[in-house]
Every structure is written in C-alpha cells, then in structure tokens.
Amino acid sequence: MATMIDVPEAKPQAAQGDADPAFRADVLACFRDTRRAIPARWFYDKAGSELFEQITDLPEYYPTRTETELLARYCGEVAQQGGAGRTVVEFGSGSSVKTPHLLRAIQGKHYVPIDISGEFLRESAAALARDFSGLAVHPLEGDFMRPLQLPEAVAGEPKLGFFPGSTIGNMVARTSLDLLRSMRETLGVGSLLLIGMDRIKSPDILIPAYDDAQGVTARFNLNLLHRINREIDGTIPVDRFRHVARWNDSYARIEMHLEAQEDLSFTVLGERFSMRKGETIHTENSHKYGPRDARLLLRAGGWTVRHEWTDPDDWFALILAEAVPFQTAP
Ligand code: SAH
Ligand code: AVI
Numbered sequence: 623m624a625t626m627i628d629v630p631e632a633k634p635q636a637a638q639g640d641a642d643p644a645f646r647a648d649v650l651a652c653f654r655d656t657r658r659a660i661p662a663r664w665f666y667d668k669a670g671s672e673l674f675e676q677i678t679d680l681p682e683y684y685p686t687r688t689e690t691e692l693l694a695r696y697c698g699e700v701a702q703q704g705g706a707g708r709t710v711v712e713f714g715s716g717s718s719v720k721t722p723h724l725l726r727a728i729q730g731k732h733y734v735p736i737d738i739s740g741e742f743l744r745e746s747a748a749a750l751a752r753d754f755s756g757l758a759v760h761p762l763e764g765d766f767m768r769p770l771q772l773p774e775a776v777a778g779e780p781k782l783g784f785f786p787g788s789t790i791g792n793m794v795a796r797t798s799l800d801l802l803r804s805m806r807e808t809l810g811v812g813s814l815l816l817i818g819m820d821r822i823k824s825p826d827i828l829i830p831a832y833d834d835a836q837g838v839t840a841r842f843n844l845n846l847l848h849r850i851n852r853e854i855d856g857t858i859p860v861d862r863f864r865h866v867a868r869w870n871d872s873y874a875r876i877e878m879h880l881e882a883q884e885d886l887s888f889t890v891l892g893e894r895f896s897m898r899k900g901e902t903i904h905t906e907n908s909h910k911y912g913p914r915d916a917r918l919l920l921r922a923g924g925w926t927v928r929h930e931w932t933d934p935d936d937w938f939a940l941i942l943a944e945a946v947p948f949q950t951a952p
Contacts, residue, residue, distance in 0.1 A: 641853035644765075646891065649850055652903065653895040659904040662792045663738055663765070665842065667849050671742040673842040675717055680838060682830040685788055686720075688938040689818045693720055693786075696931045697727035700782075700816055700942055703929055708782040711809060712736060713766045713801075714789040718746045724784060724816070725754060732776045736762045767801060770808055781813040788820035788938070791875070791909040795919070798909075802923025806945045815925055815943045821936055822910040825869040832867035832876045832908065840865035843878050843905055856890045866902065874915075878906040916941060924948070 645664055652660045666674070678686035708730050712721060715735030725733060733750070737743040740763040747761035760773040783805055790798050805815065832839055843865045850856040866879040879902035887896040911919065916939060917927050925943035932939045 646854050649854060649856075649890060650893065653890060653893075657904075658897075658902070660846065662906040663767075664849065665846055665906070666737075666739040666742075667845075667853075668739065668741050670842060670845050670849065671716060671739045673838060673845055676838045677834075677842060678719075680831075680834045680836065682834045683839075684827065684831060685818075685820050685938055688933050689786055689788075689940065690720055690723070692818075692931050692933060692938065692940045693723040696940060697723045699929070699931070700724065701727040701729070703942055704944075705782050705814055705816070705942075707780070708814065709734065709776045709779040710782050710784050711772065711776075712784040712786075713805065714738075714785065714787065715743065715746065716787070717742070718750050720786050721750065721784070722753065724782075725750075725757065728782060730779075730782075731756075732758045732760065732773075732779060734760045734762055734772060734776060736764060736766050736770065738763070738765050767797070767804070769804060772808065781809045783809050783813060783815040783817075785815065786818040788818050788908070790817060790919075791820055791911070792906060793909070794907065795909075798919060799923050802920065802925060806924040809945065811945050811947055813945045814928070815920075815945070817920070817941050817943065819911045819916045819939050819941060820908070821932070821939060822874050822912050823937055827937075828869055828876055828910070829867055832878060833865065837865075839867070839878075843880060846905055847880065850890060854891055857888045858890070859886060859888060862886055863903075873907070874910050874912075876906075876908040876910070877904060878908075879904050911939075913939070 648661055652658050677683050705728050708728060709732040710724060710728060710730055711734040713736050715737050718735055735743060735747050743761050743763055747759050751759040764770055844860055847858045847860045847863060851858055862883050863880045864883055866881050868877050870877050881902045882897040882899055884899050920927055920943050924945055926946045928942045928944050930939050930941045
C-alpha cells in the first residue's frame with residue numbers, strides 16, 4: 623500500500639494583530655490580573671516548538687531520553703497487551719520522534735497526530751508518512767483540551783491513545799482530569815491509552831532540567847514574550863525579563879516564571895501595563911507524580927491501569943491504561 627497523508631490546508635503565518643483570538647484573550651487576561659499567568663500551550667509557535675526540540679537534547683533534560691529508552695524497550699509488550707493493530711491517536715505529537723517505536727510495534731493502518739503547533743505538525747507528519755509506507759497519517763491541528771472530531775477513516779477502528787512526554791504534567795489536576803475524560807470520550811470505551819508521566823525526584827535533578835547551563839530553556843520561556851510582541855503588537859522589553867525555574871514542593875511541580883528585572887511599562891494591543899521589579903509572569907507548571915498519584919489521577923479520569931514500566935532509577939513511568947465501562951461503586 624502506498625504512503626498516505628491527509629494534508630489539511632496550511633494556515634498563513636499570523637501577522638501582527640492577526641493572532642489566535644484565544645491567545646489575545648489569554649495574554650490580556652494575564653496582564654489585567656495581579657496574579658499574572660499565561661497557559662503553557664502558547665509556548666508552541668514554530669520557534670517555540672523548535673526550541674522545545676533543542677531542550678529534548680540537553681544533557682540535563684532527562685525526560686525525553688528516559689522515556690525514549692522505555693519506548694524502545696517495551697513497545698513490543700504494549701502490542702502484546704492488546705495494542706497490536708490499533709489506530710494510534712497521539713495528543714501533543716510535536717516532532718513525533720518517539721512515535722516510530724510505537725508504530726513499528728503496533729503495526730496499525732492509521733496514525734492521527736494532534737497538535738496545536740500547525741506548521742510543525744504538518745512537517746513532522748509528512749516526514750513520518752515518508753518513513754512508514756502503508757500507514758495512513760491524518761494530522762489534526764487543534765487544541766486537545768476541546769472536543770475533537772477524529773477523521774472519518776478511523777471511526778470504526780480500535781484505538782490506542784498516546785500521550786508521551788509527561789505533557790499531562792503541564793496541567794493542574796482539574797484540567798488534567800478534564801483532558802483524561804475528554805480523551806475517553808474521543809477514543810471510546812475499550813480504547814487503550816499509553817501515557818508518559820514524570821516521577822517526583824530530587825530538586826537537584828529537577829531544577830537543572832528546567833534551567834539548563836546553555837540557556838535553551840530560558841530562550842524557550844522568553845520566546846513567549848517575543849511571540850506576544852510579534853503576533854499581538856506588544857512592546858514588551860524582553861531583555862528586561864529573566865527566566866526562573868522553581869520547585870514547588872506542596873504541589874509537586876516545577877514552575878517556570880518570567881521575572882521583571884526592573885520596574886517596567888509596555889503596551890499590548892495598545893493597552894498599557896506595568897510590572898514592578900521582581901514581579902513574575904507564571905508561564906508553566908510541570909507536575910511530577912508518585913506511582914499512586916498517577917494511578918489515582920488516571921482512575922478518576924476513567925482509565926484503569928493495566929501495566930506500567932519504569933527505568934531502573936524510577937525517574938519516568940510509561941503507563942498503559944484502558945477505558946473500561948463505568949461500574950457502580952460499592
Ligand atoms: N509529545 C512530544 C512533544 C511534547 S511538547 C514529546 O513527548 O516530546 C508538548 C507538545 O504538545 C507540543 O508539541 C505542543 O505544541 C503540544 N500542545 C501543548 N498544548 C496543547 C494543546 N492544548 N493542544 C494541542 N497540542 C498541545
Ligand atoms: C512538554 N512538557 C512536558 C515539557 C515539560 O517538561 O514540562 C515542557 C518543558 N518546559 C521546560 N522544559 C520542557
């Protein structure tokens with residue numbers, strides 16, 4: 623069978639003042655509030671996706687390396703545990719570099735990568751389709767937090783959701799539950815989900831992973847301000863901010879912030895905002911999970927854990943769960 627790829631029409635590059643209305647709304651809400659925070663999904667324009675790829679190669683950033691080793695080793699077992707032949711639906715697929723391990727083991731006919739970073743998604747999907755002849759690739763640009771209509775071609779197919787990278791960690795508990803429930807709806811009862819979740823570990827390992835010596839994570843964080851200036855007519859003095867990564871122990875998460883290094887004033891879409899020296903914009907949470915936390919979260923979201931695999935240091939977990947029919951609780 624020939625390689626197939628559905629190529630949805632590319633959206634033109636956002637010009638100033640022509641950005642996603644949801645991005646505009648989130649940025650304005652952030653600066654109008656005293657507790658300044660912007661959802662982490664806005665990191666991922668083309669430049670942000672490329673910077674994330676550089677992060678995955680950093681010596682300090684253990685999650686990608688560790689999860690990829692787990693996938694290389696255990697995808698055969700995922701196939702044996704019911705995954706074989708299923709359609710893989712990947713949430714936040716990015717460069718899809720980890721996916722070949724899974725696709726080779728599962729041997730399904732269809733692959734649906736979903737990502738908000740449209741241009742990056744289409745390039746990655748096209749590259750993957752070239753490498754897997756016989757696989758129909760259906761890239762779906764969109765926000766996985768909203769209900770998604772999967773392509774007609776996979777409607778009747780048994781499905782395996784794939785949510786690697788510990789991207790679930792970028793959500794607070796309430797949002798991650800909403801997402802797990804909506805994945806259950808999108809994929810259907812009887813579906814499987816293979817999810818990567820980062821474990822709680824020493825801040826001595828976590829902090830450098832989010833504040834690396836080469837400053838790539840700092841550039842990834844600061845790119846959000848460049849994106850605001852580029853896309854929604856901002857005048858933010860980016861060089862007056864500094865990247866900060868902190869471990870918040872009571873929430874078991876790394877937090878990334880952008881801290882004003884002096885009193886500042888700037889405009890976004892013509893509206894003036896100011897920040898005092900030391901004030902921050904909270905740009906990302908990266909929650910880490912103990913084994914029981916992970917199982918509880920998945921169960922609450924409608925997914926029963928079937929199997930889990932971890933590395934020898936127990937730094938990262940790959941978990942296979944199933945959407946079983948709901949039962950009446952005793
Ligand atoms: N799965 C890859 C990439 C992880 S980076 C890996 O494991 O390395 C997180 C990815 O999720 C990015 O590609 C980003 O564009 C995407 N993403 C983040 N929030 C999203 C959202 N709300 N909807 C769709 N994609 C999202
Ligand atoms: C995509 N996500 C799981 C990454 C993480 O580790 O939370 C994003 C990231 N932020 C800084 N470095 C990597």
